[in-house]
Amino acid sequence: MVPMITAENLTKRYADHLVVDTVSFTARPGRVTGFLGPNGAGKSTTMRMLTGLTRPTAGRATVLGVPFTSLANPGRHVGVLLDAAAQHAGRTGREILTVSAQLMGLPSRRVEEVLTLVGLTPAESRARTRTYSLGMRQRLGLAHALLGEPAVLVLDEPANGLDPAGIRWLRTLLRSFADSGGTVLLSSHLLREVEAVADDLVIIGGGRIVAQGAVADLLATPGTQVHSTDDLTLAAVLAADGHDVSPTGPGLATSATTEEVGRLALTAGVVLTELRPSSSTGLEQLFFDATAQHGREEIPA
Structure with a gap:
């Protein structure tokens, strides 16, 4: 299969601070790729470079074979959720989706379809987003990512604020998206949820990849x-x-x-x-073993 997301030696430096250091990986269709690392590891910066929001110091990133910024009408190809709070506080959820649907040339019925898909009720969709809980913001962000019926999803912490039922719903949604041929790049600190849904893993620490491969191989x-x-x-x-x-x-x-x-x-x-x-090791143990030298040191009680 042709990779849908490719990072080739991605590097980002701010002055003397090297945030991302020659990161290379691929995410393929029909698979969920978990993108993991401790706080400050470079995950969000990498995802911003993949989606054209941050210019790499060196290296190259492509989505669907081209740089993200070269995609015509990118929302029809790639659904992105990097910050659920980045929504106009004075607009309703329905208004936000309607404006985006018009910009993408989508029929108005698509707004209703994604609202139903993510479980936002008619009353919730008519409320101003300033009144939304974090979980509702996440559902609206996912609706926006799915609006253009993309082939690729790039999601940073999409489960934040979701209750257990919402997390289970999200897992089913992502699995169904990948099983239908879509590509998912998923960053999350909820390791058990990633283990439950991911096919492949990329683990980053200190700006560098410290482990990557199929889940079955890495956990064996x-x-x-x-x-x-x-x-x-x-x-x-x-x-x-x-x-x-x-x-x-x-x-x-x-x-x-x-x-x-x-x-x-x-x-x-x-x-x-x-x-x-021998029984397989768990993702939590793999994560801590791979990132031990890059995580935040805990203060003894």
Whole structure:
């Protein structure tokens, strides 16, 4: 598949401060790409460079094969939500969407469609946005991003202010968008929600990418969990064959594959009572391991 979003050695420097340092990644159609990092890691600056709001010091970003600023009528191709608060406080939600629909050449019925899609009621859509809660602002921002029926979504913290039901709704919306062939670049601090919806991950720390790849590959833990009628003997034969072995309560954890464990156990005459690949690590642990040196140091209580 042709990448819908491509960052090539993106770099941003403000005076002597290097905010983003040679960041490269792609986001592909039919997939949700989680873009993660601690505060100050360079996520928002990168997303602003992708969407033409900040000029890179070096490097190149393209969306649908061209720089974002080269897209004709960009809202028809890319839906962007970088700041849910960036809405005219004196206008109603419906007015904001209607103006954008007119600018994009969309029929008025599209406003009704997206209001229904994001769950803003008729009464809420007629209220001034200064009266909106953060969750309502997020829903309006998502409605605006989806208004032009884009192929790509670029979203920065879209779940902020949503209640649990709203977060679940958002997860379903993004999964459905990607499953229909769309491309989603999603930045969020809600790691469990990202883990639940993302296909790929890009993790940034200190302005540089510290991990990236498919979720299944990044979270996979190599090795095997095994339990037998004689773990001492099994541990000895595994170690003798060059594999790492450690006790894990009942049983052993080893760097050997399940096939290797089975072969060695058969040779040693040891009966296996449990044999399975090691369970995967969680996204939270991966995130902290990858960004430990770049996160904010906590003050001991």
